[in-house]
């Protein structure tokens with residue numbers, strides 16, 4: 001349900017994405033509210049080049065839309081929320097320029113507004129990339145909820161941008177004001193980073209915001225040992241692909257099959273694309289899709305979907321995205337097709353999977369994880 005976000009810039013109807021009928025969480029937090037009050041009281045915004053980083057669901061972009069800001073995010077869902085929230089408030093889509101996390105604004109930045117992301121590596125990457133667009137008189141304001149603001153966020157700003165001054169906390173939110181120190185010589189941007197699965201394979205590329213970017217996730221490692229081996233499958237989907245490690249192995253085991261890599265993170269899809277190309281070249285059998293679960297896929301178009309689902313969306317923990325993935329997988333599988341899922345034991349995915357598919361077989365289990373296979377009737 002849309003809720004009203006009332007700030008000095010106006011009163012806006014905002015919803016989160018993906019949309020849920022009985023959503024309990026707001027599409028903004030007290031840090032958005034604090035930041036917008038600060039801007040109204042202290043900044044002249046007209047004619048300024050404003051860049052917003054990591055706006056969760058468009059609260060900042062919508063509230064500042066009259067100043068034509070640029071909003072940079074790694075999340076397709078955040079961008080979609082911004083588009084929907086602009087439309088819901090009758091604001092033309094072109095009032096906000098949406099850029100993905102690997103793109104840069106084309107002109108110097110007067111005001112940089114940063115929501116501190118969950119993954120600090122993303123912030124580190126962003127500061128490296130945006131520093132050349134900052135000037136000594138650019139204003140830089142970072143915002144976050146106190147409980148989600150690691151000390152390293154400060155250190156990163158000081159190391160890569162310049163001196164910082166914290167605000168007082170308000171409603172459990174805090175602002176950090178930073179200014180550019182032109183004398184700092186930042187080290188080389190460490191992203192993307194690479195690790196090897198085996199000595200004879202090309203290294204795996206991991207952009208800064210990719211899940212388990214430093215080494216193979218232990219769940220993914222277990223899933224790799226229990227991938228489907230039905231010879232008849234033609235169309236595979238690696239759903240929530242991250243760096244693509246699961247889909248790459250499917251492509252290797254099934255050389256004649258098509259594999260679609262899907263993720264809502266732009267950096268995940270950029271990593272999976274590079275990883276596929278370094279192994280298989282520009283083979284047309286791979287498709288790379290940035291989007292929400294399987295929204296763009298036709299019903300009954302896949303033989304096998306393999307998934308290591310997420311258990312949080314930004315700072316919110318829960319299985320709602322996993323549940324959407326299972327529902328959509330059920331719709332996108334052909335009759336006789338298979339969904340193979342790994343989950344932490346305590347998540348009890350088999351209960352929801354049984355409801356959807358009627359049956360659900362346990363393929364493997366260890367102390368931490370269970371792997372299920374569900375056949376589409």
Ligand SMILES: C[S@@+](CC[C@H](N)C(=O)[O-])C[C@H]1O[C@@H](n2cnc3c(N)ncnc32)[C@H](O)[C@@H]1O
Pocket residue numbers: 077211212217219220239240241242243244245246262263264265268291292293294308309310311321
């Ligand atoms: C647990 S990670 C698994 C990554 C990779 N498959 C692996 O096993 O290492 C879950 C992935 O789901 C992605 N994800 C989260 N929400 C999504 C959504 N709504 N649609 C598509 N992918 C999503 C995350 O970005 C993340 O890459």
